Amino acid sequence: MTIAIGADHAGFELKEELKTFAEKLGHDVADLGAHEYNALDDYPDFAAAVAMEVAAERASKGILICGSGVGASIAANKVVGVRAAVCCEPYSAHQGVEHDDMNVVVVGSRVTGIEVAKEIIASFLRAEFSGEDRHVRRLNKVLKIESLSLEGKK
Numbered sequence: 001m002t003i004a005i006g007a008d009h010a011g012f013e014l015k016e017e018l019k020t021f022a023e024k025l026g027h028d029v030a031d032l033g034a035h036e037y038n039a040l041d042d043y044p045d046f047a048a049a050v051a052m053e054v055a056a057e058r059a060s061k062g063i064l065i066c067g068s069g070v071g072a073s074i075a076a077n078k079v080v081g082v083r084a085a086v087c088c089e090p091y092s093a094h095q096g097v098e099h100d101d102m103n104v105v106v107v108g109s110r111v112t113g114i115e116v117a118k119e120i121i122a123s124f125l126r127a128e129f130s131g132e133d134r135h136v137r138r139l140n141k142v143l144k145i146e147s148l149s150l151e152g153k154k
Contacts (some may be wrong), residue, residue, distance in 0.1 A: 003125070004045035004059035006032040007109070008072070009039050011065025014109040014117060018063060021118050023126060030059055043067075047075035047084075055081035062104035063121060069108030076104050079144060088112060090123035097127035099135050100142070102107050 003022050007015035007067040012034050022029050032049040034041050036077035043066040050062040064082070066072040069086035076084035084104035087093040088111065107117050129135070 001060045001125070002028045002030060002034055002058070002131060003061050003063060004030045004050045004053035005063040005065075006050040007034060007065035008041050008043040008046055008067075009037055010043075010067035011072075011107070011109040012037050014107065014112075014114065015063075015065045017114055018065065018107070018117060022121060022125065023062070025122065039066040043071045044075040047072040048060055048079065051076040051084065051104060055079050060103075061125065063124075064106045065109050066106070067108060067110045069106040069111070073106040073149060074092035076106065080150065083142070087120050087124070089116065090119040093120045093124040094127035095126060098130045099138075101135075101139050102128040126135060 005015060005019050019029050019031055030053065033046055045146050047064055050064050053059040054062040062070040064076060073084050073086045082104055083100060083102045084097050084106055085102055086106045086108060093105055109119060
């Protein structure tokens with residue numbers, strides 16, 4: 001599976017470790033930056049890059065890292081077709097995929113240690129959308145909200 005990964009300066013070090021970890025799990029990883037530490041870079045740039053790769057289906061899933069995870073999550077969710085969430089533990093990472101078809105996981109580097117982050121990523125990457133009727137019904141309602149939001153901008 002191809003995974004898009006990105007992080008701002010706050011998540012740069014953790015991104016490097018998680019990229020290697022995902023590769024060891026057997027995934028192809030597209031590193032969309034930052035490619036070097038730059039204290040002046042901005043999380044929306046990396047969130048947009050990862051989200052657009054996932055939305056265009058050039059990557060199956062995405063991983064984002066910023067300081068708290070909140071900013072990158074908000075930015076990624078602005079891209080149509082992306083369902084991103086901050087996860088602080090592994091249960092939410094796999095449940096978000098299984099029940100909500102989450103396709104981008106976001107980790108806060110300043111609030112999540114490396115071992116927990118690895119558990120989150122492993123859970124996220126192993127998980128698959130269940131396709132159960134109740135989950136499909138709920139996902140369709142979320143997609144309807146997204147659709148209505150787009151219509152309201154015209």
